[in-house]
Amino acid sequence: MLLLWALPLGLSIGAVSGFFGVGGGFLLTPILLLLGYSPATAITISLLYSMSTSISGALKYIQSKRILWKVTLFLSISGMVGTQLAKPLVLYLEESKIDGPVISTLYIVLLAYFSISMLSKGQTIDEENASISVSPLQTILIGLLGGFISSTLGVGGGFVMVPLLIHVLRLPPRLAVGTSLTSIFFIVLTGFFSYIQTVTIPLTLAILLVIGAVIGARIGAGMTDSFTETTLKNLLGILYFFTLVSILLQLFHQSIPGLLILFLYIICLMCLFIYQYWTKKKRLFFLK
Template sequence: MELLYIILGFTIGILSGYFGIGGGFILTPVLMLIGYAPVVAITTSLLYAIGSSISGVWAHFKMNNVVWKTALLLGISGVAATQFAKPFVLWLDKNGYDVTVIPILYAVIIGYFAYSLLKKTNKAKAVKIEKPGLFMTLIIGFIGGLMSATLGVGGGFVMVPLMISIMKFESRKAVGTSLVSVLMIVTAGFISYAVTIEIDYILGLILVAGALFGSQVGAKLTSFYSNDQIKKYFGLLYITTLVSILFELFNLDIAGISVLGLYMIVLLGKFTKDLLQRRHKESVS
């Protein structure tokens, strides 16, 4: 069983490094699908996101994909937001609303961002902005922090699409910058939950072990794909996660896990195929 959790951590870690997310927005639904209470899944996912983010930040730092000032502003605002969200989540758990409200929140938010990433846009070239307005940066960070503490995610799954669509960051810069702020946010969120929520730390550390390697792989993969391809795969990931959550709401847990697992297998298969083709071309030339 431990091996399966390492593989799960590694796989989600690849997606974390590739998409600039902590990995929690995938891991939290998976843990709920296999029977963990939402508040325990949230806390475990935040612990996982710390490990995956550390690994991803280091990889993107080496590739110069981090805009530090923006990352710090997003992180500070997000950390503040986690303290507003925690009482709400604990209230949901205490009154038994968490098993319904949290999946519905996931579904609504993921559905919106899937649409925003996949909708057709005009062909005009986006202007890269690496010094966005202070107010907008703080708002996006605050939204990321709220989502992090409420849903057990890094916040990157919200911040990356907003950085691309509103702040006009190119995808790689959005991914690398997001991961720095995600690391700050999930650390604060995990500490605030860990003092009151009991989790399986062995499980968390096993997942983190896989993430440390997977995030490095995912970060390097961003250099092989265009910004439009990254956005497209991100949007498809949202849709797949949305479908799995809807299955969970109707108590079709096996179907939910199967859909999410199939997408990850297909995407990782494509990554492997493209990487082998690239290596072959390099060897021939």
């Protein structure tokens, strides 16, 4: 039954990933956990998926020159180190049979923090008026944390790095998204090949998700120009909040409502993307 939905699910999460620069794994991992896959399997599939969304979405941002290459280099190298530090922890948790509760709790803490930080009324820096001055030490620490979380939770690391790039390094949201997506590819590449040596994944499911990811991430990355920096930041905060609610419901053995909440928000985002696309097309038509 899941395979019938794998392609549209991959496409939808891919669009969200390309739009927010979060790799997609932080949405896919809890969905796979809610569907009954083991944490190691869910993490490995999500890392493969995040590789696909990140490279597809990053190409769009590279074309529009919304990448800070120096920051990308620091994030990528430190992030790859972080993934290797996390792998022994995940395998230990799985052997101890406490991986599910520990990973879910870590998700909840991170999602709560980032949801609050993104929805708080802090000043949003405009891309055109931004003065970029980046601390290499802060960037390396963000990369290490992103890589560690990436390999621990099976996410791209972007759902950690994007808020930190915005609030710590003070990057405009669009530059943070593009830089994060480019870094994620190298980070999750390391994590995936580390896991795939010891974990077997359902190939048909993985392939369908990846096909959807490649298409969806390009669509999502192309939609960022249709929204203001503040709207982009707020929509990401809401996404974190609903993901948090879905995981809390899972802990109370309410997996179906948790899945429905995530699906409904993703559907709402898709409707918003379609509305903005057609509005833009109509505006261009009347200007001709």
